[in-house]
Amino acid sequence: MHFTTQKRGCGGSGSLNVAPNLQLVDTPDFPEDVYPAADALRVLLNDLRPRRDINWAFLSPATMFVNPVKFERTGKYRIGQDDVLMTAAGKPADISVADLACAIADDVEQKAHLFQRFTVAEI
Numbered sequence: 001m002h003f004t005t006q007k008r009g010c011g012g013s014g015s016l017n018v019a020p021n022l023q024l025v026d027t028p029d030f031p032e033d034v035y036p037a038a039d040a041l042r043v044l045l046n047d048l049r050p051r052r053d054i055n056w057a058f059l060s061p062a063t064m065f066v067n068p069v070k071f072e073r074t075g076k077y078r079i080g081q082d083d084v085l086m087t088a089a090g091k092p093a094d095i096s097v098a099d100l101a102c103a104i105a106d107d108v109e110q111k112a113h114l115f116q117r118f119t120v121a122e123i
Helices: 033-046 096-109
Strands: 006-011 016-021 055-061 078-079 116-121
Touching: 006 033, 006 096, 006 116, 033 055, 055 096
Parallel strands: 006 055, 055 116
Antiparallel strands: 078 116
């Protein structure tokens, strides 16, 4: 039996793009107290991007995740890549803890984002 190592990272949304060449972590309103962790996760993501010696995927939750915490499971979510996902009203999107867990499990099972960062948000 052969096992392949998979690394799944769940980082913050700070490294998502809010505009061309502008990540959320670099905007003037980004919270100072969160910056060190967000920047460290951005460095980790940048270190992972060229790696092919391990199977990795990096999930950045919706920007409003846990603000406030939502637990309801809908089983539905949408997927993005490197940009902040927005609501129809033009606000940063959210996702519940349960739906984020579903997205992680689905990605591990399907290997849909191998060697990629992706983001998920409620529909």
